[in-house]
Amino acid sequence: xxxxxxxxxxxxxxxxxxxLKSAGLLLTGLLPNLADAESSDNKVTETPDLFPGFKxxxxxxxxxxxxxxxxxxxxxLLLLHGYPQSHLEWxxxxxxxxxxxxxxxxxxxxxGDSSVPQDGINHFGYSKRAMAQDQVEVMEQLxxxxxxxxxxxxxxxxxxxxxxxxxxxxQKLVVMDIVxxxxxxxxxxxxxxxxYWHWFFLxxxxxxxxxxxxxxxxxxxxxxxxxxLVPKVISEEVYNEYLRHFKDPSKMHAMCxxxxxxxxxxxxxxxxxxxxxxxxxxLALWGANGAMGTQFNVLETWRERAxxxxxxxxxxxxxxxxxxxEEVYSELINFLKD
Numbered sequence: 001x002x003x004x005x006x007x008x009x010x011x012x013x014x015x016x017x018x019x020l021k022s023a024g025l026l027l028t029g030l031l032p033n034l035a036d037a038e039s040s041d042n043k044v045t046e047t048p049d050l051f052p053g054f055k056x057x058x059x060x061x062x063x064x065x066x067x068x069x070x071x072x073x074x075x076x077l078l079l080l081h082g083y084p085q086s087h088l089e090w091x092x093x094x095x096x097x098x099x100x101x102x103x104x105x106x107x108x109x110x111x112g113d114s115s116v117p118q119d120g121i122n123h124f125g126y127s128k129r130a131m132a133q134d135q136v137e138v139m140e141q142l143x144x145x146x147x148x149x150x151x152x153x154x155x156x157x158x159x160x161x162x163x164x165x166x167x168x169x170x171q172k173l174v175v176m177d178i179v180x181x182x183x184x185x186x187x188x189x190x191x192x193x194x195x196y197w198h199w200f201f202l203x204x205x206x207x208x209x210x211x212x213x214x215x216x217x218x219x220x221x222x223x224x225x226x227x228x229l230v231p232k233v234i235s236e237e238v239y240n241e242y243l244r245h246f247k248d249p250s251k252m253h254a255m256c257x258x259x260x261x262x263x264x265x266x267x268x269x270x271x272x273x274x275x276x277x278x279x280x281x282x283l284a285l286w287g288a289n290g291a292m293g294t295q296f297n298v299l300e301t302w303r304e305r306a307x308x309x310x311x312x313x314x315x316x317x318x319x320x321x322x323x324x325x326e327e328v329y330s331e332l333i334n335f336l337k338d
Contacts, residue, residue: 050237051069051105053095054069054072054098055069056068058113059137059142061133061138061141063125064114064134066106067107067112067114068138070104070105071094072102073101074100075102075338076142076144077102077103077147079150079155080151080156081151081154081155082154082155084242087112088238092321092322093321096329096333104138108135108258111258112245117130119257122264122268127261127266128160128162128181128261131161132159132161146169146171147171148170149163149173151175156174156178159174160181160278163282163306171280172280172336173282174284174285174335174336175282175283176284176285176321176328177287179296179298181262181270198259199259199263202256206253209256213246214249221243221246226319229319234319277307282302282308282309283309283331283335284310285320286298286313286314287314287316287317289317290316290317290318
């Protein structure tokens, strides 16, 4: 069987290429050269229309090249997105925040137009620690030694780890529609596993989830994740960008690695500092109609892991920045101010 040779492969790039090829995913022109993905110099180009007044950035960190946009003036604010999205999920809110803050909205490594690092040992390449390090280096290169963070979904998990690993950097943290990863896995039951079954599907060994997802990209995005939201809530323009990345085999693999890391190396990191609480103020927001709001006491859960927690539910589902941008903006602007 083709996969019998996997254990003999020591080179991570060789291993990934083998896995994707075995699944029939090495489609001509779709899989980027992994060395080239890390070779971009920092650059600034004109902003996309969705972020008026912003400039595009591409910052080379020690582990990846991070794509994003930057605009506005005032104290620095970093916006992080969730799965299976990109920094575009903030396009309704970022221009409003830019009136009071210097807003940096980025793509996590392996997402959007950021580069695709290697998996690493035990999925470390997509650990929240590695992802957080990227974002800290981005902000440092932009001249920001400390900053506020507002983050949704997977980005909020990166923000949580960032606040633990870099407490002097994160002044305030907004976490949207999550509870800590360790708590979630420790308290999983049938009800949660049924509604969040992708958590247990995406962590399966490569190339099983990649193969199945890459044969049904449009259906998965429109009928599974964004059911009923396109184009009423998520415009066709933004949806097509999400779909473009979702159809890229290397990005699909990276997004699965994000979840595999969440069920392995991230839990190890969490267990090492279970007695350490986030020091900065934390605002927790969640969708009243989603799994977080119906299955967890979100505020009490976050108070187990942070010293100063406030927050509330909003009348929406999981996709908060796109479903209720005005309400989310109001919550952010009130919390983030000095």
